[in-house]
Amino acid sequence: MNTIAERRSALHDRFSTWVPRTLDAWLDACADQFPERDLVVTDERVLSYAEVAEESRRLADGLAALGVRRGDRVGLLMANHAEFVTLKFAIARAGAVAIPFNFLYRTDELRYVLAQSDCKVLITNAGFQALDHAGMLDEIVPGWDAPGFADRPASGNGAPDGLRHVVLVERDGDTPRPGAFTGRALAELGAAHEGAAAGAGHTPDDVSDLLYTSGSTGSPKGVQVTHDAVLRTAYASALTRAYEDGRRILFSLPCYHMFGYVEGLLSATYVGGAVIMLPAFSAEAYLTAIEKHRATDMLCVPTMAVALVESPLRHETDLSSLTAILCGSAPAPVWLWEQVERDFGVSEIVTGYGMTECGGAMTLTLPEDELVLTSTTVGRPKLAGSAGVPGTEHEGLAALCVYRTVDPVSGEVLPDGANGELTSSGPTTMLGYFAKPEETAAALHPDADGTVWLHSGDLGTVREDGYLVLTGRSKEVYKSGGELVMPKEVEEVLGAHPGISQVYAVGVVDDRWGEIGCAVVVRAPGPEGDGLTAEDVIAHAKEHLARFKVPKRVEFLEPDQLPTTATGKVQKFRLVELVAQSSQSSQPSQQGETS
Template sequence: MTGYGDLDHLALLDEVAPGWEHGPTAELPDLRAVVQLPTVHPARPGVTTVEELGALGEPVAAGSTGAAPDDLGDILYTSGTTGSPKGVMVTHDAVLRTGYASALTRAFEDGRRILFSLPCYHMFGYVEGLVAAMFVGGAIVPRLAFSAADYFDGIERHRATEILCVPTMTVALLEHPDRAARDLSSVFAVLSGAAPAPVWLWERVRAELGISEITTGYGMTECGGAMTMTLPEDPLERHSATVGRVKRAGVAGLPDHDGDLCHYRTCDPMTGEELPAGTEGELVSSGPTHMLGFWDKPEETAAALRGGRVFSGDLGRVRDDGYLEITGRSKELYKSGGELVMPKEIEELITRHPGVSQAYAVGVADDRWGEVGCLWIVPEPGATVDPDAVLALCREKLARFKVPKHVLVTTAEDLPTTPTGKVQKFRLARRAAEVLG
């Protein structure tokens, strides 16, 4: 793309690597070619356009490329919720198998029309939107950026039947003042990822958006996309308390799978030792869709991929019914006075408080306790949240060492997020440290 928002990509290339349109430069010695998709700018002379690229492939389009299912197919970057994005190497089979499993689990009808603003260079939009729709002759309605008004415009114009969201987007749709005046009659399904949402949110989605099929999921780029999903017919409590069970995808005969897309167990996050079934710990998985490794990062690959299993960094447990519960992120835990604090417990308590739309707990340095909690709060539109009342609730409901020391108020627009809408808590922690001095 020649630009996005206020960014002029061609001007950036001119600044970083002058002469890039003619091939390799001193700054980009490995550059072979640039293909540009004209938007605002006219095509740069000498630079291949998307149409010209398509024409180059026509003579061989009907022939076999010779690629095997387990060959490297994509290098997709992680969303960067806990640090710098890493390039994940996944196979052709991984992407297709995960997309098929998603269409199967979400019970697609022929011609499903999926609207989303999630970028297709991440797994959510790419696999759960684009690839999954192909299995039923469906269509996607991609949007360049998220806004509630634009989602409503897209649903009305293109008669979308499903939307892809993260919880922050869902809240924005419900809170938009023009929602009741829009024709949303075509849409009946939503797939929500990134984080579980409370039951009250799903109740409002059904009552106010007319959604009858709700699906939540959980996965990682390192695993090939979403590995677990709830079923559209599951009760709302299951959509809220869990992220679903492992999707079915026709892999019978593989050890420990019996038709499931992958297999989950938990390990001690400190030692890596496997824990008894049903015990909370770090979620570890194995399966045919899991990554080959991180591109050009052998140390990070060795840390995340051990013994053919992906160590997720997420904390949770596998219930007796096979559904997964996510309880936190190992990299987001902090110690206050030597005691381990799980932010998710605090966040779930505070989001039930009147007037609170979103809450995020992070650890910040403290001379006395080592680390203390700092709670970022996003009020509901028109509401005012009293930090003292929030702290009083924490003192009433939480153990003393879990009670945050600081409460900071922000807006949904000021939350640091990834391109897929996930909140980057490491940046919230950094911002809290700067605000608190």
């Protein structure tokens, strides 16, 4: 294999000039260059670049025949199945805006996003695991599978009245729905109207995706990003991580989220690579898939990495193909990376940071960086070369964006290296939240020169070398004894205890103190974690933290009890709810307090 520098140089040379494209035009360019190569690999199907392009063309014609036009919004409620990819590119080819919905939504959540997005067509599976999507639709839009649904009168009351068509993509084992318009029928309609989508007229600057935020701090909002933006972000990932030709990326992270969609699917296309998609995570499924499909790279979050290194199966599977790992969404201690490197023989381990509103991950550590940077920072702005911001060169390559900090209250720009709210500017920043002008205005702030800065809500610093250090969320900072406490500082101190696998510091309402700090702890496996008590946690905190930073309460949870988004990010607002419920419960709980 070529060196990291050689691989990065080869990619830069291939894309020395950035050419804006639509997603479907980019797929066609890749299919021309790599027609027979695998693009999508699942345990059920393997699709080449040419097959994805051909199938997406037929499905796009079907959508156009249904009446889908440029700018219409088409929902996609589907797990990581091969059909997701062909349908995703089909929606782009029809000139429509794809809304990849969270397939874990419950009925009320699905009703809200269908109505809020003004979704015209919904493409869905009958369900996922125990979730019955077809049954949810029976409640939300009765008669969706009956003739005349498209012509029904508006009902009002927050119902998704803009929804005109539902396409049910049936899978083996599904119970048939008589009367439903199926994915097969959509393809047949496209075959009967060949070329119907050819005149869609969309451009690289059109909105390609309406992506709903994961909701780590509250209700989701629809983020509007363009074709060009997501392709720039994907190329910057390949360049920064120095992809080799034909990289094969394994992930179970859902494609309705930027992590799986951009860092997985789109980035692989820049080297004629493939994505190995799993519908759900288990350590055994990951390890088996690495061996079976010869994955060279994998995407995960720290909780997944912990499960992988703790799985006995890692000793029984051939992991020799694996050379790289991207692990993001949450901080992790350096010992985890050292163990991954030792146990899996992987030297190119990186982490990153970003948000849907930026266009995905904006920063990454470099594969050649020391592991301490992976543990103590979230990387520096991605190397983007021709796709980046002129004048931001690092090692001869322009960066994808620029970061600076501002005072979280006044918005005043802070000096270099100062801790404050992280703001970013670059060509991949969202156009705004769909149908939410007030929220858009609160997030996007133009400078006097017209440069738009996105306010992240995250607190951190930009080091002299350009690497970012996160210190918390502005909404998660809490007061203890009248003093502000940064949760990340508490988490780093407690996380160093050998008996603690994961820890999250949150502020909770307390009758006596008004607000107190609570440490939610997941014990480490083995004897050091088995006997860990709340008193042990508090004693460790007292030894290393100022008194007002010491949590007054400790709660223990099992890993599967942590409330997380689909990408593994712990939802701290739900942790607060869990802690509040525990304090009100009459059942005994494992907690400790300190005065």
